[in-house]
Amino acid sequence: MQHQHLLFPLFAISCAVSAAVHANNLAITGPGAGADGSSKASGISYSSVRDANLQSYWQPSANSNQRVSVKWSSAVQLNQVVLKESGSAVTSWRLVNNDTGTELASGSSIGSNKVVNISTISSQKLNLEIISASSAPRIAEFEVYLTTGGGTAPDPTDPVDPTDPVDPTEPPPTGEVTSCSASPQGYASLDGGTTGGAGPNAVTVTATTGAEILAALANRDLNRPLTIRVNGTITPANSGGVSKFDIKDMNNVSIIGVGNTALFDGIGLKVFRANNVIIRNLKLRYVNTGDKDAITLEGPASNIWIDHNEIYNSLDVDKDFYDELVSGKKDVDKVTISYNYLHDSWKTSLWGNSDSDNYNRRITFHHNHWQRVNSRLPLFRYGQGHIYNNYYSDVQDTGINSRMGAVIRIENNVFENTTNPIVSFYSSALGYWDTRGNEFSNTTWQAMPAEGVIAGPDVQSTAVLNLPYSFALLPTSEVKAHVLANAGVNKCSF
Template sequence: MRRSLALKVGTVAAAMAVAVAGITFSMNSATAQTNAANGYASQNGGTTGGAGGAVVRATTGTQINQALCGRSSDSTPIIIQVEGTINHGNTADVSGSSCDVGSTLIDLKGVSNVTILGVGSGAVFDQIGIHIRESSNIIIQNVTVKNVKKSGSPTSNGGDAIGMENGVRNVWVDHVTLEASGGESEGYDGLFDMKDDTKYVTLSYSILRNSERGGLVGSGDSDLDSSFITYHHNLYQNLNSRIPLLRGGTAHSYNNHFVGIVESGINSRVGAKIKVDNNYFEDSKDPIGTFYTDLRGYWQVSGNVFDNVTWSSPGTDNYPAGPNPTSTTTVSIPYSYSLDNANCVPSVVSTTAGANKGLKTSNGSCSIQTPTNPPTDPTDPTDPPTTTPPPTTGTNLSLGAGADGTSKGGGTSYGNVIDGSTSTYWSPSGTTGRISVKWGSAQTIDTVVIREASDAVGNIDGWQLVNNSTGAVLASGTGAGTISFTATSLTKVNFVITAASGTPKITEFETYA
C-alpha cells in the first residue's frame, strides 16, 4: 500500500502543481536548487535532478523515504530539502510503488529526477550512507555524510559515504563533505565509489577527508564499464589512496587541492584515461600514476603544481608519473570549462568546497562567486520558513465560519484557528485530537492550509483530512502545510491528528475554494 505524504512545504511563488501521493503541493521549484550541473554530468542530456517538481522538507530519514515513496511514479520530479541530522534512529523503511528504500541507508534505487539538498542550519547524514543504483538524473548538494561503516555498529551502505552502481546515469554531487574517522580496520570503506556501468558523474566543490580510501571507479579489474567522470574544485585531505582509483573509462580532474596524501593519489589502471589539469598537490606522495598493478593506465597532464611531493621509484606493480610528469595519452573533453591557475587553487577550494559554504564557486579566474540566496541562508527563498505554509490566493472561507474539536489544551480555543491571527492557537489536551471548521450551509473547497506555531513545527507525525458528513478521507500525511484535493462540497471538515511527537499547536485552519 502506498504511504501518503505531506512534509513541510516551500514558499509558493508562481505556480507549479505536482501531485504527490494524492496531495498536490504548489510551489516555485525553480529556485529550490542553486547552480547548474557541469562537467560530464552536463552531458548525455544533462542533469537537472528534481527541477520542476514538488519541493518538500525532511528532517528525518523516514521523511526522505516518505517523499520518495509518495511520488505518483518513480520518475516524478522531486526536490527534498533536508535539515538536521539523519541517522539510523530516525530512518524507517517505507513502502510504495515509486520507491525501494530501507532503514539502514538512504537508497535511491530505480528512481530518477531527484534532488537531495541541504538547507537551513545544515544536513548531516551521520553513520548512514547514500546509495544510488539503477537510477538516473540525481543531484546531491550541500550535505555532509560522515562515519559510514561496513563493520562494527551501526553499519550502512557497505561502508561507503556515497556509492553508485548498476547502470547509474547522470549524477551531480556538489558542495558536499564526505568524511570518515579511519580506514578499513576501523570499519570504513570508500567515500565516493562508482561501479558496474556508472556514467556521466560530476563531483564538484566538495571535501573528502580522513579516510583510507577516497573513491574508486570499477570494483575490480574486470569491471571496466564505468566512465565519464569529472572531479573539480574538491579538497582531498588526509587520505591514503584512491583519489580516485580508476579502472577503465575516462575521467577529468581539474582545480582540485590534494593535501596530505599518504600512499598514492590518482591511480589510473587497466587502460583508463584521465586528464589532469591545474591541480595543486601538496605534502603528498605519488600524486599520479599506476599503482599496485601491472595493468597500466594513462594520463594527460598540464598546469599542475607539485608542492613538497615525493615520488617512489618505478618497479613491478608501481609506475609513478613523476618526478617530472609527462602525458601518456590525450583526452578529448566534450564540455566547456574554465581553469583557475593552479597557484590559487588552495585558496579558492578553501573558500568554496564543502557543505554549508553557501554554494560558492569560482569564476575560473581565481575569484569567488556567491549565489544571491544560497540555501544555507535562513532568509533564502529556497529555504522557506517552515513555520508558515505558503500563502493561498482567494478568500479564506474559514473566516466567519465556526469551529469545534475533540478537546483543547489549557489556554487554547477552537476559535483561535479561524481568527486570522497566527499569534493564537489551538492544541488538543494530549498529543492527538480533532479540530474542525464548519459552516451553516454547504461549501465547496479544494484546498486547506494548516499553519503551526513556530515552537511546535514538526510535532505532527500523522493526520487525516476528513469530510465530517461522510467520513471520507480527503487526504492524509505528516507535517503541516498546504493540502489540495478533489473539490468537495461539505458543511464540516475535520483535521484529525493521529500521531504527534509533541503537543501540536495549530494557529490557523484555512479553507479555500
Template sequence: MLALTGLAAATGVVLPMSQASAATGGVTGYATQNGGTTGGAGGRTVRATTGTAIHAALCGRASTGTPITIEVQGTINHGNTKKVSGAGCDTADGVIELKKVSNVTIIGVGSGAVFDQVGIHLREARNIIVRNVTVRNVKKSGSPTSNGGDAIGMERNVRNVWVDHTTLEASGGEPEGFDGLFDLKDNTQYVTLSYSVLRNSGRGGLVGNSESDRSNSFISYHHNRYENIDSRAPLLRGGIAHMYNNHYVRLNESGINSRAGARAKVDNNYFEDSKDVLGTFYTDAAGYWQVGGNIFDNVTWSSPGSENHPAGPNPQSNTTVAIPYSHSLDAARCVPSIVSRTAGADKGLQVSDGKC
C-alpha cells in the same frame, strides 16, 4: 619545493518552485552531457528532517520518475531512517536509497544536513542531484553498518549524477570499519563531483569495482579538497575521468591511480605534502594520463617497480583526452585559496570567481 607541469516531516510541505529552481542550477562537467542533469527541477519541493521522511517523500510520488526536490535539515541517522514502501521508491532501513528512481534532488538547507553513519546509495538511478550535505563515518563493518561503508555509492546502470558542495569524511580506514567516500561501480556514467571536501579516510573513492569492471566512465572531479587520504583519490579502472582545479593535501600512499586502461585528464591541480599523487599503482595493468598546469608542492615519488609506476618526479602525458564540455580553468597557484573558500557543505554553494 614547487614543480609545475605541461525535506518537513514524512508527509512533506510543498514549497515555492523558485526555491527548487535555485537549488538545481549550475551543473558542470560530465554531468552536463548525455542529455544533462536537472534532478528534481519542475517537480514539487518538500522538507525532511529524518531519513524516514526522505524515503516517504520518494515513495509518495506518483511514479519513480516524478520530479521532486527534497530539502533536508538536521541529522539523519540509523534511528530515524526506516524502510518506506510506495509507488515511487524501493527503500531499506539504515541507508538513503535512491534505487530504480530518477529526477531527484536532495539538498541540505537551513542549519545544515548531516548524514551521520548513514550512506547515500544510488542504484539503477538516473538524473540525480545531491548538494550541500555532510556524510560522515559510514561503516561497512562493526556497528552500525550502512551502504557497504561508502559515504556516497553508485552502482548498476547509474546515469547523470551531480554531487556538489558536500563534505564526505571518515575516521580511519578499513581496519576501523570504513571503506570509500565516493565509489562508482557497475556501469555508472556521466557524473560530476564538484566543490566538495573528502577527508580523513583510508580510501577516497574508486571508479570500477575490479579490473574487469571497465563500464564506468565520463566522470569529472573539480574544485574538491582531498585531505588526509591514504589512497584512491580516485582509483580509476577503465573509462575517462577529468580532474581539474582540485587541491590534494596529504595523500599518504597514493593519489590518482589510473589503471586497467583508464585515461585521466589532470589539469591545473595543486598537490601538496603528498606521495605518489599520480600513476599506476598496485597492479601491472597500465592506465594513462594527460597532464598540464599542475603544481607539485613537497610531493615525493617512489621508485618504479613491477606493480608500481609513478608518473613523477616529472610527470609527462602518455595519452590525450578530448573534453566535450566547456569549462574555465583557474590557475593552479590560486586553487588552494579558491577551494578553501568554496568547497564543502554549508559554504553557501559558493563557486570560483577565478581570483586567488
C-alpha cells in the same frame, strides 16, 4: 598468355618480400616472442596475431576496452608496428609501451594495413588496446620491426597523435568560474545536463528524519521531479531500520541540505538504476552500514551531480573499518563531482570495484579539497576521467591511481605534502594520464610495487584526452585559495 607470364614474376616477388618481412618481424623472431591479452572468443588464440597468417586472427569476447599484446623474454629495440585487421570494426585504438605506460600512437581505425612509425624505443611488451569497435574486432597480425634509418617520429600535427595536446574539435575552456552554479560542468553536463528535482510540476519535501526521507522516496510520483530538503541529523536510529537510502529505479531526484543543518551520521546514500540525480550541501560521516560508502553509485546510472558536500571518516581506525567516501561501479556514466570537502579517509573514491568491472565510465572531478587521506583520489579503472582545479593536501600513500586502461586528464591541480600523487598501481594493466599545468610542492615519489608506474618526479603525459564539453578553468596559482573558500557545505544558497 601475356598476363599469365606477368603473374608468375609478380607472385614470386610478392612471396619473396613477404618472406623477408616475416623474417624480420620481431613479434615472431624476437627473443622468447609470445602474445597475451585481456580476453579471447571461443576457439581463438592470442598467438594468431604473430603467426604470419592473415586467415587467422585474435578476436576478443567484447567490443570495447580490450587488449592484445606481443611480448619478449628480454627487451627488443623497435621503431615500426604494422597492424592488420580482418574487416573494419575498430573505431578507436591506441598502442602502448607496457614497460613505461607511454602511449605511442592512437587512431580511429586500423583496416588491412596500418603502419605506425615511431622513434626507436626498447620494450619487452607492446599493448594494442581496442578502446571501441562496432563489433568484436579481428586483428590478424601485430607485426613489430626495427627498420633501418631509425624510424620516423610521430607527426605532431596529426590530431590523433599522442604528442598533439589540442584537438581542434574540442570546446576550449571558457567563461568565469562560478562556485554556486545552478548546473554542472563536466561530464554531467552532457545529453541535456543534470537537473535533478527541478522542472515542471516538481515536488519539494522537507525531511528532518531518515524515516521522512524514506517516505518521500517511497511515495513519490514517478512522473514528477522530486527535491528532498534535509533539515536535521539523519541516523540509523531514526531511519526506520534501513542500512542506507536507496535512490533506486527512479529519475529526476535532488537531495539538498538546508544551510548547515543536514548531517548523515553513520548512514549513506546509494544511487542505483537511476538517472538525473543531484546530491548537494550534505555532511556525511562514519558510514559503516549498508555498502559502507557515504555515497555510492551503481550502474546503470547516468547524469549524476555530487556537489558542495563534506564527507569524512577517520584515520584512527583500521583501514577496512569504513569503505569509500564517494564511489561508483558497473555502468555509471556522465558524473560530475565538484566543490566537495573530502577528508580523513583511508579509502576515498573508487571507480570500478575490480579489474573485471569493465565499463566506459566518464567522471569529472573539479574544485574539490582532498585532505588527510591515504589513497584512491580517485582510484579509476577503465573509461575517462577529468580532474581539474582540485587542491590535494596531506596525501599519505597514493593519490590519483589510473588503472586498467583508464585515461585521466589531470589539469591545473595543486598537490601539497603528498606521496605519489599520480600513479598506476596494483592492476594487471596500466592506466594513463594527460597532465597539464599542475603544481607539486613537498612531494615524495616512491616507486612501488614492481609492476607499477609513478608519474614523477619529471611528470609527463602518457596519453591525450580530448573532452566533449567546454569548462571554466582557473589558473593553477588561484586554485588553493578558491577551493579553500568554496568547497564544502553552507557555501551557497541552495
